[in-house]
Structure formats: structure tokens, C-alpha cells
Amino acid sequence: MIEDLFSMAGKICVVTGGSSGLGSYMAQGFLEAGAARVYITARSEEKLKAKAAELSSIAAGDCIALPGDLSTLEGVNALAATLCDKEPHIDVLINNAGLGLGSPIATMKAEDWDRTMDINTRSPLFLTQALLAPLKARATVDDPSRVVFISSVAASGVFPNVLAYSSSKKILEHLTPQLALALTDDFIRVNAIAPGRFYSEMTRGAWQDPEAESFKAELERIPAHRYGDMEDMAGVAIMLCSRAGAYFSGEVLNLDGGFRLRH
Template sequence: MKNLFSVQGKVAMVTGGSRGIGKMIAEGLILNGVKVFIVSRKKEICYSVSEQLTAKCGGECYPIIADISKIEEIEGLIKNFLSKESHLDFLINNAGTSWGASIESFPENGWDKVFDLNVKGLFFLIQKLIPVLKNNASNQDPSRVVNIGSIDGMINSKFENISYGVSKAGVHFLTKVLAKKLVKKNINVNAIAPGPFPTWMLSTGIGFGGETEGVDWSLVASQNPRLRLGTIEDIVGATIFLCSRAGAYIVGETITCDGGIVACS
């Protein structure tokens, strides 16, 4: 019981780990003894964040550069990962993107960009990692896939982001579909649906130009039932729950981590 929430000694991949929610999850896992591979497209940032996290957390963090919306880059990512590790305990599918436009002006590329990463890339990364996720998994200690969805896939959004909410509803249902297919292979698939977290994505959505520091988040906080935004503790807490022994019997669920927005809607 003492180690119910331990993730010590595990190996994780966090997509979109170079900033925002992915960086929070990477940091939280490293601080709890996990060796973490962060994946993103911008090489310099990904390398420097992995160095920063290694120094700050005193653990191991490694960068992998890939565009997850492209199958050939997913294949390169896995080749790169397998040159260093033979198994993966936790896959945190966090990389995601959005597109803002009104229904009248919504462009085809705003649909494709969002679906190619949020749904297609997420699926093919899981598909191609099945053998690696199976390698060290057992009935008592299955490997874990945690998909990062969104409350925008559960309730209507305040933003003009049609393809985003629909893609995230797809992530939540894909979570159930894959949970059923993979549970017998000792891979548990679940999702977390975050509410507002102060990241580049939310900042651009509300008109702060991507800034996360030195901007006034108080309006967003005041509209949340818990009267605040999400923090690193909130998202890491939910992730560690799903990845540790504590969450080993949870299969196919989407857990909101939103301060009560969905519950109070």
C-alpha cells in the first residue's frame, strides 16, 4: 500500500513534451523516478527542454524529434527510441493542435491539420508501439497508454474551434475502442480530458499571443468552478494515478481534470 502510486524505474514517452501540459507531465514523471523521452518537432527547443528537465529534476530525459502527424516520422521516432530502449511502460499521447475559424470560413487544412495529429497520428503511434508496449507488461502490471483529450470533446467549447472538439471526442472514443483491443495484450488505454491549463495553446486561443507568464489569467480562473486554472500537480496527479499500481484496474476511461467545468455544465 505504501508504494501504491509509485512509478519509479519505469520508461515513458511523452509526445508534445517540450512545453505546456506535456512538459508538466514529463517533469512530474522524472521527479518520480521515470526515464522520460519527450517528442516534438522543433529540435533546438526539444533538446534544450530535455537538458533543462534533466538538470532540474535530477533524472533522465531524452529528446526525440518527430512530426507525429506524419506516418514516416512516426516510424523514424520508433526506430530512434528502439536504438536506446527495448520496452516502453507508459505512452502519454499529449501532442495536439487546434484551429480557430468560424463555421462559415472554416478551411479544409484546418480540419486536416487537427485530425492528422490529434486522431490519426495518435492512433498510428499506438499501433506501431504495441510490440514495444507489450515487451515488459504483465497481467499484474500492464503498460499504460494515456491519451490527452479535452473537455471540448465532451461539451461545446467557448472557442470557434469546430474540428478540435470533434477530434477530441474522437480521442475519447478511440480510447474505448483501443482499450478493448489491447487489454488482453496487457496494455491499459485511458484518457484524461483537461480543462484550462495556462499553456501556449490556451494563450493563443484567448488572445494572449502564446504568452503564459506575465498575462492576466484571472478571467479564465473566475469562470472555473474551482476558481483557478489547472496546475502541474493536477495533471501529473491524474497521470500518475493512471500509470501506477493504483490505476492498474482502470480501462477505457476518460477522466476529466477540469476543476468541475463538465460536471457543472
């Protein structure tokens, strides 16, 4: 029973921002759990294709690269059109692509606010809207489709110099139950994961020198005494998107090793 509960066998998945970091961890997890096809998207085509080839080689399912920029509505609609051409139904949409700009209020630029909101907030909502038909296509009361937003601990704490980022993630967390209710009769479950500190390109500056005193001090402040890794992220994503998590609706799961308890 346990294997069936956490199986992704035969599922068609889409992971935005799948070329590195958290998106690639979830894509890998879905493939290792039996997904038939996992589409990954990002702007940098070379890196995306290399990641798709790497992930296709580790499991029976295919990882397929669909390059594009999700910060514009044209990019969102182009990706959705390509996906709708290829797949009559989609089981899982992970809205993960995101941007983490920081600056003090005195020097913050309006363009940075807009860029952050476009990719972190507008794109997840409107990509979900554009993929409603394939998400609804095979969803049933016993096997609902899943939409997952990737938020951040920055949504629930108060941190210096991340006004746009933390606000964008707070909006996602507010959107999660609203959209979950709006789509419940279509058998589409909407939930969010709010990660703490994970190894990725976004956080590379903090962890690339593991001997740096600043990194060691940061690990000390995290109650789990470590950053999150591939298995932490893949494990929760598989749980949410398999039979195991089918009864979650409108939830935000904090995946932060206790980070928010000290911030």
C-alpha cells in the same frame, strides 16, 4: 505502501509534445516519481533539447529529446523506429502532442480540419500501433503497460468555432475504450485525460495578462476558480501510470476543476 503505489521507479516513458505545457508537466512528474528514462518529442529541436536538459537536472532519471513531426505517418514511424532501437520495452506512452485551431464554419479551411485530425487523432492511434511490440514486451497482469490519450473538455461540451478540435478530441474519447478492449489481453491499459483550462503555450493568449478583465471573468466561470497547473496534470498522470491506476481501463478522466459543469 503509499510511496510504492505512486512510484514510477525504473519505468521507461514516452511523452509526445513534451517540450512545453501539459507534456512537460507529465514528463517532470514521471521523473520526480522515479522514472528511469522519459523520452520527449516535439518539432522545435532547440526548445525540446532545452526542456530535456532542464528536466534531466531535476531527478536521477534521464529526459531524452527526440525531435520530429508527428503530423505525418512518416514522422510517426520514424519516431517509433528510433524508440524501438533504443528500448526493448516501453512502460508508458502518453499521446499528448496536439493542435488547437479555431475558426467559424464560414471560413474554416479543409487543410485545417486535416491538420487537426492528423496530429490530434491519427498520430496517437498509429504511434500506439507502431509501439505495440515494446509496450507488450514486459507487460503483465500485475504490471500492465499504459497508453494515455490527452483529450479535452472540448470533446464533451458545445463551444463556438472549434469544430475540428472538439471533433478530433471526441474521436479520441471514442477510441479510448475501443483500444482498451482490443489491447486488454496484451496487458496494455488505455485511458484518457480530458483537461479543462491549463497554463500552456496553447492557452497563452488567454492568461498572459493576469490582470485582463477577460481572464478574471474566465476564472470566475471555472468552478475551481483557477486554471490547472503542473501539479494537477502530473498528479493524475502519475496516478494513471503507476500501480495506483493499474485497474483503470478505457476510462476518460475529466481533469477540469469542474469546467464542464458550467458549459
